[in-house]
């Protein structure tokens with residue numbers, strides 16, 4: 215059992231804005247401290263107007279310049295190590311909205327170096343698995359989102375096609391031992407790092423898609439990414455099961471300060487309720503002699519029950535902002551952390567016996583006991599042995615007789631039928647042997663015992679000599695066989711290595727070549743400037759194929775979108791990495807063929823030397839400088855090969871990560887465009903309505919674009935639509951307007967006057983179309 219208080223760390227988010235006066239001190243022996251100094255006027259009102267200085271102790275405080283790698287090394291690595299040893303672990307980030315919780319737990323969306331705790335932990339775990347051959351590991355992933363006290367499975371494949379509300383909710387079940395089980399939360403197997411990262415990406419994308427401007431889920435929901443690790447020694451029935459929860463909590467700001475209404479107020483209240491219950495649990499745990507801990511009050515505290523005061527090694531990261539306007543929230547986050555730091559956890563080694571192996575073992579034991587019991591009670595089986603049982607018993611007997619070990623035993627179980635059959639078999643063997651000796655007309659039927667009776671007889675001496683020779687030959691043969699086996703194994707290992715290299719090389723090369731693998735097609739599509747390819751012309755989540763006008767609007771929207779620079783940067787980085795990977799692949803190839811060449815040379819040289827030895831009738835015992843040189847060169851090339859291969863592997867992980875970032879940015883772009891398009895269409899529609907009403911009232915013709923003209927068949931909404939004169943373009947525009955109008959009339963949106971930004975958008979589409987035509 216490992217006893218430890220919850221470890222608390224603080225991280226200050228980087229900012230360029232004016233900060234409050236604060237200081238970080240990590241020099242102290244017992245840990246670090248973070249101090250805020252408030253001038254009395256700033257302290258007045260919201261914190262405590264009697265105090266000026268607020269000092270909080272942590273295991274360590276990470277100031278604004280801290281890198282993601284440092285955070286992983288200091289915070290996540292020790293917890294992951296305990297998970298590998300079979301204990302449960304939890305890391306959770308707590309702080310106000312925008313303080314960097316997601317950045318710390320998952321990572322930033324722009325750079326590879328911004329990878330957060332989750333992807334780094336996955337890399338670390340799978341590296342460990344591949345190095346540790348003494349254990350067999352299996353891993354599963356689950357990703358739970360808690361939003362408004364409801365649980366959702368972020369890895370549910372239906373996520374993409376359904377609204378959040380229509381998905382099955384994850385619910386809590388408690389068994390009689392008070393263990394928590396989560397119904398409807400899938401456990402996805404992940405055999406390697408790539409699969410695990412894909413699951414993380416899938417969950418994050420699902421979380422983003424479910425988000426609407428009205429429901430900023432990322433801010434208001436809690437997310438728990440759990441890695442389930444199972445390990446066992448090969449052949450052992452003992453299993454170790456441990457879990458690592460990586461938790462990104464909702465923003466912790468107070469409800470009073472949010473000042474919001476309607477739907478958002480409900481959410482804010484819920485979030486605060488949820489965090490409020492978390493605070494209640496923390497308070498109860500930090501108080502001595504509290505017997506009742508109110509875990510059951512909320513879903514999050516129920517799920518994290520083990521992490522809070524239970525069987526788990528838990529770490530909290532308090533995310534603080536040093537900006538002046540956030541100082542009260544930061545102080546309140548630190549205060550919360552101080553209470554969390556008082557909670558003691560007791561982590562147990564999660565060992566259990568594999569149920570299937572246990573069942574087999576128990577069945578065998580029962581069978582033995584039954585047989586023993588039958589023997590003791592005399593309640594023996596009287597039925598005949600089956601043919602199969604007879605055969606097995608005789609085989610066992612032969613093995614026993616052939617075994618030269620005098621200590622060898624014969625285990626027939628407690629079955630008298632088998633014992634009887636064995637004696638009959640032995641008797642038959644003995645009688646058979648005697649009669650063949652007689653038939654062979656031996657002058658005197660010499661038995662083993664008669665030879666042993668005359669130890670000095672010539673026959674006995676001859677026999678002993680032959681026996682010695684036989685043993686000697688046997689030994690020689692076994693030495694030769696084991697040498698042969700070793701050589702064969704070496705050969706197979708070398709072959710396996712080469713196969714691995716060429717397969718990983720070919721996978722990297724094929725992703726970087728133009729042969730059209732999935733990854734490459736993705737990149738090509740991203741990099742394409744042709745609108746017909748650039749976004750596959752489909753909004754995946756709406757299932758709507760883009761019309762030509764909409765494609766063009768999308769192109770403009772994309773070029774002006776804030777994420778466009780990041781996307782372009784990442785495309786550039788990706789191209790560079792592919793080029794690097796290709797070059798490294800070539801280097802690996804080169805090193806490999808050079809090793810092969812050198813090996814051939816060495817082989818030839820050895821044969822040459824052996825031949826010289828035969829000719830000169832003298833084995834050549836002197837060391838050969840040529841062979842030495844060749845061996846050294848092989849070693850050098852091998853080193854080169856190994857280090858290049860490692861770099862290639864690292865590059866592959868980076869390429870996959872950047873591909874994920876790009877894919878995520880693409881989905882976000884499509885989603886933002888979709889929202890913008892709907893908004894623009896609604897505005898345009900409202901504008902049309904108001905203009906037609908005005909036109910109907912005053913019969914006055916409003917100013918129009920030079921190219922516009924009314925369509926006589928299209929009713930009131932079409933009177934001021936800017937048309938181009940091009941039949942296809944105009945038909946496109948009108949079809950869209952009509953569909954929108956129908957939809958909006960049905961949903962009752964057309965009822966107020968708005969500005970004319972939508973018309974300008976349409977104008978832009980029309981102008982582009984005219985320009986292209």
Ligand SMILES: Nc1ncnc2c1ncn2[C@@H]1O[C@H](COP(=O)(O)OP(=O)(O)OP(=O)(O)O)[C@@H](O)[C@H]1O
Nearest residue numbers: 227310311312313314315316317322432433464465
């Ligand atoms: N250490 C950091 N270095 C660089 N950028 C950061 C850092 N921390 C946070 N950011 C940036 O600040 C912004 C807000 O961070 P983030 O989304 O992680 O906050 P959060 O606490 O998760 O917010 P929410 O509660 O809304 O989910 C993001 O754009 C993020 O990239």
